[in-house]
Amino acid sequence: MNFYCRMKKRKLPKKNIRKLAKFHAIASLALFALYIALSAVYSPEFLLSDIKHKFSALANDTISITARVLGPPIKPIVTGTANCSAGILSNSISWPSDENSQSFSIERDGLPLVSGLTSSNYSDNNIVVDTTYSYVVTAHGSMGPGFAISDPIAIATPTECLVPLPTPELTISLLNASVIDGDYIFETRSIRPTFSGTTNIPFATIDISINGDTIIISQTTANAIGFWTWTPAADISVGPHTIFATATDPTDSLRFANTSMLFEIESDGDEATPSKSNDYKKKTSTKKPTVSSKPIIKTEEKPAQSPIDFSLSIENENVFAEEDLIANIKIAKIAEKYLGTIANFEYIVFDAQGNKLFSFSSKKDLQKDMSFSEKISLPKYLKDGQRKLQVTMTFPGYCISKEAAFTIKPRPLVNLGGGIVWTYPQFLSSLGTISLTLLALLLLWIFLFSREYWLYLHALRHITEKNLGKLGLISLKKKRR
Secondary structure: OOOOOOOOOOOOOHHHHHHHHHHHHHHHHHHHHHHHHHHHHHOHHHHHHHHHHHHHHHHHHHHHHHOOOOOOOOOOOOEEEEEEEOOEEEEEEEOOOOOOEEEEEEEEOOEEEEEEEOOOEEEEOOOOOOOEEEEEEEEEEOOOOOEEEOOOEEEEOOOOOOOOOOOOOEOOEEOOOEEOOOOOEEEEOOOOOOEEEEEOOOOOEEEEEEOOOOEEEEEEEOOOOOEEEEOOOOOOOOEEEEEEEEEEEOOEEEEEEEEEEEEEEOOOOOOOOOOOOHHHOOOOOOOOOOOOOOOOOOOOOOOOOOOEEEEEEEOOOEEEOOOEEEEEEEEEEEOHHHOOOEEEEEEEEEOOOOOEEEEEEEEEEOOOOEEEEEEEEOOOOOOOEEEEEEEEEEEOOEEEEEEEEEEEEOOEEEEEEOOEEEEHHHHHHHHHHHHHHHHHHHHHHHHHHHHHHHHHHHHHOOOOHHHHHHHOOOOOOOOOO
């Protein structure tokens, strides 16, 4: 029996496939390298945060797709009304209880309002008149990943509701300090201790003063929930001192609260040298006091008055990095004894967490009705976001500082008009998304190619004439006798 083989000719574009694969690999690696290089030059912190954000977003998407929820909670059907009772304005919302739901969370106008609720109702008292609020309730199931989100419900508050403002309050405390023998007296070894406090006045103006060898007078601002922190711009001398603080409503100067606190600088060196004053001790006290937010004044000392009426404002509150920030400084009044005195002006930029970013200083002669503008060149490395400028004026016997907030905007790379702006960070982030996607496709292609190659090698070990005949690659003919 004679056999002969007749192979079918097939034209496979191997060269084109190889070229395409090679181009894909080169383009993916080059684009990823460009993304890494540009991001590292712009800001290494941006590179790390952008990559972390991409992988966390990918993980969240994967979890939401692959998770199996057993016994999901029922979608809450929310109802709500606005109430004004006894001068108290509130929005009351409720929904049917659900045995499959372990807890509930609420969003107001797209922002988290409350979480961990076990009851099926809630009263929102932090609202104002003549305003419409939108609420969304999410039910969380007992299985953990289970959840159900309600439809938004809008509640409009009445146009009038007499809500009495609370009595202004102000607290103050000294960080990293211990209590010595005496009520409400603190000691610290730092000559520039950090103070913090709270007030029930949102965005209150906090005026601070400390008497000493150098009288420190400063002004800072509380945040939206009334928290504030402050570190003096000058060294405080060793010994007992009193810090005075006043919180003033920025919309009503007649609403303010005062407080004070005794503290003592124990030593200005590394080793503590006790210098407690008997005037600041309560000898009859047998119980060590706890830290109180409303200390008792035990001295007739009064807050120091500033000999200079010093004000600070920022001309361009929204500025790009590498541009000049214009700080306007005005001295309306000045005691005659300080006319012609040389004062040192220090300019410090802080981030939202109070970390010092950069600073510089200049000297000027103090004059009556003096006003000038200081151009502050913002460094390139400053990230966009909310920032704070502190200007400290130091002259013999006094250290006076003021603060003002400003915002660094991301510089637009492409402006398409109509409010559509593509910033450089957005460009880098998009470049990273594209490059990582191409790399993922490249890895997928390599995986598929490896699999096909393995199947090819596996098939070589199992080739028979019968199988080749079935595939039409060979034909078998019997030789006639």
